[in-house]
Amino acid sequence: GEDVEQSLFLSVREGDSSVINCTYTDSSSTYLYWYKQEPGAGLQLLTYIFSNMDMKQDQRLTVLLNKKDKHLSLRIADTQTGDSAIYFCAERGGGYNKLIFGAGTRLAVHP
């Protein structure tokens, strides 16, 4: 069945780069997403990548997709304290545009 996995915690120093990794199982996924959840809030879409792309860059964010290994990563350059949040990887799987989410990676940024 469909499954999305990510590590639960990542701690980085302010100014360093953060890399959050995700693996998924559904090879037919057309879109893959990164959502951000700040404390006490719902999820907001950060970025997404279409499955025929290898990389997408958007300001400080870089998404890399390795379709062969079903591996997705999100790199945040020059990580700031405001980037502290939970980051969810999601794939569009199944019928009816259903999104399958990973467990979320809690990013902690320390001085």
Next chain:
Amino acid sequence: DVKVTQSSRYLVKRTGEKVFLECVQDMDHENMFWYRQDPGLGLRLIYFSYDVKMKEKGDIPEGYSVSREKKERFSLILESASTNQTSMYLCASSPGTSLGNTEAFFGQGTRLTVV
């Protein structure tokens, strides 16, 4: 500005009560979803609806039901609340296109505590 609104941010209910969580979207989206979020488990899909009066079970439908009488409103019902349903509940909506990006928009969440 797109909006998904959940009726309550915080709810405290007693075991055995019938609980209604309401969600309204103003984007004319076909798809609506109810997830619950628990630490270490991420978001798990309870139910989703792809059209008015249509519903599909998600991964954890037991103990829940849903209602979609109007396109903009999707209700989650806990028939008899239990303490293991204490959780954060997130509603989402997305357009019904089968091609193209299908971004889901989320409400702010309802933190339900069952005592």
